[in-house]
Amino acid sequence: MKFPLVAAAMLAFAFNAQAAESADTYPSKPVRIVVPYSAGGTTDYAARIVAQKLTEQNGQTFFVENKAGASGTIGTLDVVRSAADGYNILTNDTTYAMLPALFDKLAWDHKNDLVPVSMLIQSPVTLVVPQASKFQTMQDLIDYAKQNPGLLNFGSGGQGSSTHLSSEVFRDQAQINVAHIPYRGAGAAMTDLMAGQIDFLITATPTAIGPIKGNRVRALAVSGNERLKALPNVPTFKEAGLADYQVINWFGFAVPRNTPAPVVEKLSTLVLKALDDDKLRAQLEEQGAKPGTLKPAEFQKLVSEEITLWTDVAKKAGVKPE
The missing domain is CATH 3.40.190.10 (Periplasmic binding protein-like II)
Known part of the structure; x- marks a missing residue:
């Protein structure tokens, strides 16, 4: 009866060792960043300005791919179904927190199928x-x-x-x-x-x-x-004249569920390093934005709070789920 436990422990150790090794060498090939909207908006801008800095700092290409449509769900689903290895990243934004209020049923588990990595910018x-x-x-x-x-x-x-x-x-x-x-x-x-x-x-x-x-x-x-x-x-x-209007947009990275935790942490560290760059900060300030600097757990908490907030707004506005 002890052998299966030992075998399971060995498998877990091997998996963790593999994950740690992949985190040590990550990124070792080009990284795809999906923007679930057309080019020209702030989500696209956030992805491209951070991708450029990540490319400069890490010796691997971080490239942006626009996959627009259906309030961002087409591009999001593409990433959800992609390999969970850190080489497929979703650029999500405030709209992502609104999706549960817009669709009766999403093609993925909104709470569990994506793992927040880091906020990129606030605007x-x-x-x-x-x-x-x-x-x-x-x-x-x-x-x-x-x-x-x-x-x-x-x-x-x-x-x-x-x-x-x-x-x-x-x-x-x-x-x-x-x-x-x-x-x-x-x-x-x-x-x-x-x-x-x-x-x-x-x-x-x-x-x-x-x-x-x-x-x-x-x-x-x-x-x-x-x-x-x-x-x-x-x-x-x-x-x-509108004292209570306090809407602030956020933009961030997320990866598919089952992406190894060490890889998620490594990617978050790389993003935060990219954001902690004087030239990038100056570029963002010129655009009326600032770095987000939230780590995975903090970003997850924000997304959960935003889902509740925007569900209430959509309901009050009479926006019907599709």
Whole structure:
């Protein structure tokens, strides 16, 4: 009766030794980072800026692959079904915490099939309008929307995306009736905003800052407790009249379940080292963002809390699961 126990112990030891060895040599080949949205949004930006630094620091290529569609579920499922070896990474974001409220049934176990690795960046959101818009302040927009219910519209990166539900929080707090126009990613929504096809967009600041500085859109408010160094003339939502609007977006890495714990820890360490780079921090600050610096357990706790928060927002907004 003792032999099976001894055999099991030997197998466990061998597995742990193999995992430790793979962590010591990781990464020994190119690493794929999946962004479950189209190029041009902040999730894509976060993945690419960190991938570049990881490539520079580790002598192996970390490359980004965009697999957009279905509120990020197509790219997410691709990673869930990939080899659990540290060479297939998902770039998830605030939208990931919203998925349980958007779908009656997901094609994976949302709590267990992915392991959070590290937060990459945190970003306030910015309310932007076309450069030619008649709205000079957030209050101008709110007043017009109240006087003309249903006439204005806003864009988003897709039904149930972070840009959508961030706007639902705004719509609720401002007590306005505006129409929702979903796109296949925040970048596509920004393109139509610049063309004047939609009235406003609330998106992560790195998505908006280029068009803002290029005078292609105008910022009316930014979330957070203080103004951004990158946008010193843009008031906070509190300064503009909505004291309770405190939406902050996050972006991070996750890997498939059963990825060896030593590899997860090694990857987290590599990411945190990449983020602890003065040049990268300066780049993020220029984009109105900052490093996330959360380790796996801390990141897991945040994701769990965010799932509860956004499920309540979706329910209040009447967003029906598919």
